[in-house]
Amino acid sequence: MRPLVATVDLAALRHNYLLAKRSTPGRHAFAVVKANAYGHGAPQAAQALAELADGFAVACIEEAREVRQVVAAARLLLLEGCFDAQEYQEAAQSGLDVVVQDEAQAALLLEARLERPLNVWLKLDSGMHRLGFTAEALRDCHARLRVAANVAELNLISHFACADERGHPSIEAQLQRYSSLLDLPFDNRTLANSAAVLTLPATHMDWVRPGIMLYGASPFAELSAQELGLKPVMRLAGRLIAMRDLAAGEAVGYGANWVAERPSRIGTVSCGYADGYPRTAPSGTPLAIRGQRVPLAGRVSMDMLAVDLTDLPEASLGDEVELWGELVSIDELAAACGTIGYELLTKVTARVPRSYKP
Numbered sequence: 001m002r003p004l005v006a007t008v009d010l011a012a013l014r015h016n017y018l019l020a021k022r023s024t025p026g027r028h029a030f031a032v033v034k035a036n037a038y039g040h041g042a043p044q045a046a047q048a049l050a051e052l053a054d055g056f057a058v059a060c061i062e063e064a065r066e067v068r069q070v071v072a073a074a075r076l077l078l079l080e081g082c083f084d085a086q087e088y089q090e091a092a093q094s095g096l097d098v099v100v101q102d103e104a105q106a107a108l109l110l111e112a113r114l115e116r117p118l119n120v121w122l123k124l125d126s127g128m129h130r131l132g133f134t135a136e137a138l139r140d141c142h143a144r145l146r147v148a149a150n151v152a153e154l155n156l157i158s159h160f161a162c163a164d165e166r167g168h169p170s171i172e173a174q175l176q177r178y179s180s181l182l183d184l185p186f187d188n189r190t191l192a193n194s195a196a197v198l199t200l201p202a203t204h205m206d207w208v209r210p211g212i213m214l215y216g217a218s219p220f221a222e223l224s225a226q227e228l229g230l231k232p233v234m235r236l237a238g239r240l241i242a243m244r245d246l247a248a249g250e251a252v253g254y255g256a257n258w259v260a261e262r263p264s265r266i267g268t269v270s271c272g273y274a275d276g277y278p279r280t281a282p283s284g285t286p287l288a289i290r291g292q293r294v295p296l297a298g299r300v301s302m303d304m305l306a307v308d309l310t311d312l313p314e315a316s317l318g319d320e321v322e323l324w325g326e327l328v329s330i331d332e333l334a335a336a337c338g339t340i341g342y343e344l345l346t347k348v349t350a351r352v353p354r355s356y357k358p
């Protein structure tokens with residue numbers, strides 16, 4: 001068996017969810033498990049949080065089906081709402097909460113003949129300009145949906161563009177637009193993502209929507225997951241499958257762009273970009289072997305990458321190599337590659353087996 005596995009620590013996931021809850025006393029939380037729980041496995045993540053979470057949130061109905069199979073009763077929110085009339089039927093049958101983000105979605109909801117009314121979350125475009133009504137249009141829609149037979153609860157939702165940049169002026173502007181609607185009678189209100197859960201108590205409202213923090217990654221560039229009290233959930237580990245000693249001047253990998261400056265020992269690791277390790281990782285990016293950090297050497301290949309073991313003479317064939325996890329944080333790797341932990345976690349490919357630690 002190819003020695004590469006993503007180990008998912010479900011106790012760490014629960015720890016991080018409870019941290020979100022402790023950060024938002026008295027509030028309810030939708031555990032965001034979209035995109036296969038940010039690459040961790042949505043059914044397993046939902047199962048691990050089933051007894052704990054007040055609800056779950058996913059992007060679309062395809063994702064909701066997977067989660068519904070493991071959590072039969074929990075609130076389950078479709079963050080982009082329904083894409084057609086049939087999806088409203090299924091949402092009613094499965095007891096989903098739905099976002100309504102524009103007039104077309106509102107019209108489909110009003111026209112539908114549903115077996116039971118839905119909990120609806122009216123989406124305000126408070127400044128991100130991705131989805132949602134203007135404040136004025138939302139008032140208008142609220143008036144129509146309030147008296148609609150297909151609507152059970154009528155709730156308010158919006159989303160921050162820059163909650164991860166502390167002090168960014170758009171945060172206050174978005175909160176003000178949101179607050180301008182709070183004279184309307186909503187059953188529930190939600191605004192906060194992970195960054196806001198952790199640093200913006202004024203945005204906590206009735207429900208919060210933590211995503212990335214559940215998986216032990218930081219939404220902030222300048223605050224580490226560890227500093228926030230989060231525990232890493234995924235650990236990606238391969239093995240040293242080959243080793244060789246090279247003379248100074250010999251090159252490693254595609255493009256021959258890493259050249260030994262001294263006699264060097266090079267290890268080959270069973271992980272490449274087709275597994276989701278970023279090809280953009282530069283030489284020098286840390287990997288961990290035997291509890292020690294060692295540098296990536298040369299370009300990442302599709303199925304393998306190379307590591308400079310010269311300063312770790314005890315490294316042996318078959319040693320485990322951590323690509324990210326405890327000693328190399330996902331955020332540190334992401335920063336080295338000019339991306340964010342969200343992207344790396346969601347891009348671990350299907351050929352990498354996930355192993356679950358209870």
Ligand SMILES: *Cc1c(COP(=O)(O)O)cnc(C)c1O
Nearest residue numbers: 032079159193194209210211212
């Ligand atoms: C993905 C998402 C979240 C979670 O965001 P994080 O930054 O991962 O906490 C919350 N709300 C909406 C609408 C989302 O799309």
